[in-house]
Amino acid sequence: MRLNPASEFLSLSLSIPLSPLSLSLYTSPPPSLSSPVSLSGSAIKRIPLLLNRRAAPFFSPSFTVIKFVDIHDTHGNLQRQQAVYFSAEMSYRGVGFGGADSPPSIQRETMTEIEGVPIISSVTQSWDQIRNFKARPDDVLIATYPKAGTTWMVEIVDCIMNDGDTERCKRSPTHDRAPFMELNPPKPFPSGLQQLASMASPRLVKTHLPVQLVPQSFWENDCKVIYVARNAKDNLVSYYHFQHMNQGLPETGSWEHYISSFLSGQVPWGSWFDHVIGWWESKAEHRVLYLFYEDLKEDPAREIERVARFLGKGLDQAVIDRITDHTSFSQMKENPMANYSTLPAFIFNQAVSPFMRKGTVGDWKQHFTVSQSERFDEEYRRRLAGTSLRFRTEL
Incomplete structure (x- = not known):
């Protein structure tokens, strides 16, 4: 899988077996390297590119970080780590991905x-x-x-x-x-x-x-x-x-x-x-x-x-x-x-x-x-x- 450095967002749509839940993943910061990069992943169904940042529901309170992925150039050299967030579009209640009933949160720090x-x-x-x-x-x-x-x-x-x-x-x-x-x-x-x-x-x-x-x-x-x-x-x-x-x-x-x-x-x-x-x-x-x-x-x-x-x-x-x-x-x-x-x-x-x-x-x-x-x-x-x-x- 190759990412276009000119794109602002990478959207990954995944199919989750045995549930009617679909996930949309976005990378942040967006890929912006001087040459194309390769990204590997699993269960990837399709990769539409969203060129307009406002087109993505990025401000949803259901976002959370799930992992960091390594971004390599075409020679296999590690360029950076990319944070990956997810938004769960719920079609039924009770799925533990920080959905509408339990949005992800962090604890406020103590002094x-x-x-x-x-x-x-x-x-x-x-x-x-x-x-x-x-x-x-x-x-x-x-x-x-x-x-x-x-x-x-x-x-x-x-x-x-x-x-x-x-x-x-x-x-x-x-x-x-x-x-x-x-x-x-x-x-x-x-x-x-x-x-x-x-x-x-x-x-x-x-x-x-x-x-x-x-x-x-x-x-x-x-x-x-x-x-x-x-x-x-x-x-x-x-x-x-x-x-x-x-x-x-x-x-x-x-x-x-x-x-x-x-x-x-x-x-x-x-x-x-x-x-x-x-x-x-x-x-x-x-x-x-x-x-x-x-x-x-x-x-x-x-x-x-x-x-x-x-x-x-x-x-x-x-x-x-x-x-x-x-x-x-x-x-x-x-x-x-x-x-x-x-x-x-x-x-x-x-x-x-x-x-x-x-x-x-x-x-x-x-x-x-x-x-x-x-x-x-x-x-x-x-x-x-x-x-x-x-x-x-x-x-």
Whole structure:
């Protein structure tokens, strides 16, 4: 069986003996290699290609992962592992494939600590491997506090590293192009470390770790790091909505409770204050380009050019303009390779809140009461009093 690299989806229709159940399988990320690939399987009845992503019922809550398959080139070389999901179209009740009565689900994580930093428990399970991660000299590390513009920066950097070839940047989802280093999901999903180990150089590496927890190999290899910081109020609002829709993160509690948790640093990946200040101070010792979300919103072309210069890429204005358009919020919101719509709803429930929600500066005004804002500002002034770090909360 050969897959066309130009196709967005592979649909496999299977016949299941002794039951009136039919399964449709889809691969994600979609095959997008430079040459045809071979895929082996069993009980395959037919292989229609679905060129329109929206034609597939991919947002069904009945999706779950069943296995990973190896994708080889025509010479037998392993190219990648492909995640395979299934959707069960039930013709009777009671079949145990996560049907309408029992959709697949994952458990929300509990919180623990690593060196005093609150973090989800799955990270601690692979902490020795994360701490001893072997960075390569040409790795580019994209570091942020959660929901500070991570996906936006990954898309920008991927475009720059591919010389503005925006079509190539649609080859696979964000989480495949820039693996999340400390991600350690339940099987059969691969961990960030497993993804990175199989990647060719140069690699984009994503992390939310505070600077003191970053593996030493990044500093020993003098790797380039791009850090994006976002003003605390908007960051809190975005993180609150994200924790609601991300079915693997701990419950948020009420809005009022979440404000208290955020101010005290009792949220996954710890204190926003410690995070942004620690990375700000790291610029004195390491090759860190420190960017602000608000500056990117104000003049994206200017900031994209800064990133390109930092990466040693000389891009002409036409390329900068093309990247600016491709990485605009409106474009990324509709881009299935950037908006995380390739993840099933039992992981990212975008009916609760879209992954690409608003992408604005100042949305906090729609959430904070006057008293909540005053309380927040008091703690903010106290925590940032001894630093030169300054943020804008509106444009």
